[in-house]
Amino acid sequence: MSSDAIAIQPAEAAGRPWVETLHEWVTTVDHKRLGILYILYALFFLVIGGIEATVIRIQLMRPHNDFVSPQVFNRMFTMHGTTMIFFVAMPVLFGFANYLVPLMIGARDMAFPRLNAFSFWLTAFGGLLLYFSFVGGNGLYGAGNAPDVGWWAYAPLASRAFSPGHSSDYWTIALLASGFGSIGTAINIIATIISMRCPGMKLSRMPLLAWLNLVMSGMVLLAITPLSAAQLMLLVDRYLGGHFFDTQAGGSATLWMHFFWIFGHPEVYVLIIPCFAFASEIIPVFSRKPIFGYPVMVGATVCIAFVSMSVWAHHMFTIGMNSYANSFFTITTMAVGVPTGIKIFNWLGTMWGGKIQFKTPMLFCIGFLFQFLIAGLTGIMMASSPFDWQLSGSYFVVAHFHYVIVGGILFALFGAFYYWYPKITGRMLNESLGKLHFWLFLVGFHVTFDLMHIPGLLGMPRRIYTYEPGRGWDTLNFLVTIGAFIQGIATVVFVANLIISYFKGAMAGNDPWDAWTLEWSVSSPPPVYNFASIPRVASRRPLWDLKHPEDPDSRYE
Amino acid sequence: MSATTTPLPESPVAWKLPYRGRVGMACLIFAESAIFTIFVVAYLYYVGKSLTGPTPREVLETPIFYTICLLSSSLTIHFAGKLLERGRRGAFLLLWLLTIALGALFLYGTGQEWHRLIYEHGLTISTNLFGTTYYSLVGLHAFHVTAGLVMLSVVLFFGLAGRVGPEHSARVDVLSLYWHFVDAVWVVVFTVVYVLGR
Numbered sequence A: 001m002s003s004d005a006i007a008i009q010p011a012e013a014a015g016r017p018w019v020e021t022l023h024e025w026v027t028t029v030d031h032k033r034l035g036i037l038y039i040l041y042a043l044f045f046l047v048i049g050g051i052e053a054t055v056i057r058i059q060l061m062r063p064h065n066d067f068v069s070p071q072v073f074n075r076m077f078t079m080h081g082t083t084m085i086f087f088v089a090m091p092v093l094f095g096f097a098n099y100l101v102p103l104m105i106g107a108r109d110m111a112f113p114r115l116n117a118f119s120f121w122l123t124a125f126g127g128l129l130l131y132f133s134f135v136g137g138n139g140l141y142g143a144g145n146a147p148d149v150g151w152w153a154y155a156p157l158a159s160r161a162f163s164p165g166h167s168s169d170y171w172t173i174a175l176l177a178s179g180f181g182s183i184g185t186a187i188n189i190i191a192t193i194i195s196m197r198c199p200g201m202k203l204s205r206m207p208l209l210a211w212l213n214l215v216m217s218g219m220v221l222l223a224i225t226p227l228s229a230a231q232l233m234l235l236v237d238r239y240l241g242g243h244f245f246d247t248q249a250g251g252s253a254t255l256w257m258h259f260f261w262i263f264g265h266p267e268v269y270v271l272i273i274p275c276f277a278f279a280s281e282i283i284p285v286f287s288r289k290p291i292f293g294y295p296v297m298v299g300a301t302v303c304i305a306f307v308s309m310s311v312w313a314h315h316m317f318t319i320g321m322n323s324y325a326n327s328f329f330t331i332t333t334m335a336v337g338v339p340t341g342i343k344i345f346n347w348l349g350t351m352w353g354g355k356i357q358f359k360t361p362m363l364f365c366i367g368f369l370f371q372f373l374i375a376g377l378t379g380i381m382m383a384s385s386p387f388d389w390q391l392s393g394s395y396f397v398v399a400h401f402h403y404v405i406v407g408g409i410l411f412a413l414f415g416a417f418y419y420w421y422p423k424i425t426g427r428m429l430n431e432s433l434g435k436l437h438f439w440l441f442l443v444g445f446h447v448t449f450d451l452m453h454i455p456g457l458l459g460m461p462r463r464i465y466t467y468e469p470g471r472g473w474d475t476l477n478f479l480v481t482i483g484a485f486i487q488g489i490a491t492v493v494f495v496a497n498l499i500i501s502y503f504k505g506a507m508a509g510n511d512p513w514d515a516w517t518l519e520w521s522v523s524s525p526p527p528v529y530n531f532a533s534i535p536r537v538a539s540r541r542p543l544w545d546l547k548h549p550e551d552p553d554s555r556y557e
Numbered sequence B: 001m002s003a004t005t006t007p008l009p010e011s012p013v014a015w016k017l018p019y020r021g022r023v024g025m026a027c028l029i030f031a032e033s034a035i036f037t038i039f040v041v042a043y044l045y046y047v048g049k050s051l052t053g054p055t056p057r058e059v060l061e062t063p064i065f066y067t068i069c070l071l072s073s074s075l076t077i078h079f080a081g082k083l084l085e086r087g088r089r090g091a092f093l094l095l096w097l098l099t100i101a102l103g104a105l106f107l108y109g110t111g112q113e114w115h116r117l118i119y120e121h122g123l124t125i126s127t128n129l130f131g132t133t134y135y136s137l138v139g140l141h142a143f144h145v146t147a148g149l150v151m152l153s154v155v156l157f158f159g160l161a162g163r164v165g166p167e168h169s170a171r172v173d174v175l176s177l178y179w180h181f182v183d184a185v186w187v188v189v190f191t192v193v194y195v196l197g198r
Helices: A018-026 A029-059 A070-104 A112-135 A167-195 A209-242 A253-287 A292-306 A324-351 A361-382 A387-389 A395-425 A432-458 A474-504 A541-549 B020-045 B064-085 B090-120 B129-160 B166-196
Strands: none
Touching: A029 A070, A029 A112, A029 A395, A029 A474, A070 A112, A070 A253, A070 A361, A070 A541, A112 A167, A112 A432, A167 A209, A209 A253, A209 A292, A209 B020, A209 B129, A253 A292, A253 A324, A253 A395, A253 B020, A292 A324, A324 A361, A324 A387, A324 A432, A361 A387, A361 A395, A387 B129, A395 A432, A395 A474, A432 A474, B020 B090, B020 B129, B020 B166, B064 B090, B064 B166, B090 B129, B129 B166
């Protein structure tokens, strides 16, 4: 298919001034370049957020440690959470969606290329604003620089009285800006998938990655917007003297919690659904079987999206809701486990009886599968409100959601990096370094987050900057920190692999994995226009049809 | 892959997908609805919870006339779109101008009401919970009307320069979708603030 790609090379004369290249990247509206910008931007913040996590872990390594002051510790966990969710996870997933969705559905670009660039730069601006707070957050009060009210900024902590200076304002405006960016990108992804599919690409033939990103984008529209609205209210409170969350004037702190978690819980699914998408593309290719239960996968995803919109208050069992609310949110939360279980079953069904190739992307996906299962199980434990009353706000919760975000989301993401890096750069990532990265990260992850459950069960609260010795937490915390360092080393291996392979990696060719979706039909990296002529598909696996004209999938549809 | 190199048996079928502009605007409306929902929930949650006056019952007057203005602008923009589709540019511009005038009149009504509330009743955004929620919700809507008016005016200027023809009908329809949304939101805001909220 690539053979008929028009041989137009971008005018890349060797001695072009770097300013020109930079100008091209800054002004680009190409979905592939914007995708790469999103991903690089997220990787940059991943390193920063990782450093913040390391500071937290060094501080908690032993009791009565004074590596950082309590004030700095508060800033570190606030910035770590905010950075990792809004400026790592969201952009990197949008980056992959941007890069892959048009290629997978046979389109030449997103539906609104300029909106795409605008959304990226809004997000980028948001990240810069957040970190500018280290310089500008003091205000006139000398009140501490970076945001330090926790990533959910509960009222009244974020009000003027308790958060003087500008640190909370930077937090609010950064999230507002990046939130508008996210909404723009979500609109773009939906419009692209609905309106830009190539002929024959019916919804029932779309790659699961496109399907799941469609669902994810719909959730962004419904989940990010409450956060934006709540941020606007917080700004009214802080700047115009409003009383939305001002309990002194009859306002309600609980309302902020509701608004935040109406965003906060669906957000988890906004992040995990694209990772489901990666797994749904990678596992079939390395099991050499088509995905098991395609329609059920789509249905389960839509189901998760719906149910996850009605579970938010399981973050709030301890605020004292009535027994009906507690029961409702317990039941809905447990109900999310059903479609999620179906998905795990289907991935296992895909692997069952397949000729599994244990390449690095597959290893990460298998890790994702089992770790996400365990994360889901601790989630079910805490869905039961009495259990949650005991453990809410403890390190058990911290361990649980890191199991989801690191063990689930990050592992699937690493898999996606190893799988699509050849397409994006034209070179393979080094397989030995990849395996080293996987095993190191796996060990580090389990040392950190398996053990972290135990101090939580023993009563160690989250967000404390230090603790008394002799409570049975000391050794565990020490080991957790050791695990964090192992993960850090693994990440260095990963970044080194990205850089080394970019220059020295083996050439990938169009289709290094013998895969079945349209992005592998074009050259690596793809030409600016993606497809010389718009493809026409007749089944879910167009490349299989092309490679096996004697037995195409389209025959069985 | 071009048709010549494709061994796929599919016969060339008519392949028609929805217009991306409409899909994009529908998504935006969906997202905006969620934002308004949160503000409406906050408004309803705080009804009657202000610790000090003035209360809605004391100071609010139902803006019937301006509501009729805004709602009828939905009709004018709808027929303007129809006229453009049929190529009747002059009539289109006239109705378009009328839409803008009606929208501007509505904004004037909001401004007048705010002026009265601030200067006669001393109700500002920081007076009490009613003030906070009222100005936020009505202000958020007024902001959307303003944004709509700016976009409508851009079309008007291009129209006056003779640059808007039937070929732009689909795009004008997208804008008109937004304007209908702004009007529909006003129905909700009106119900919440002037009917339920008292």
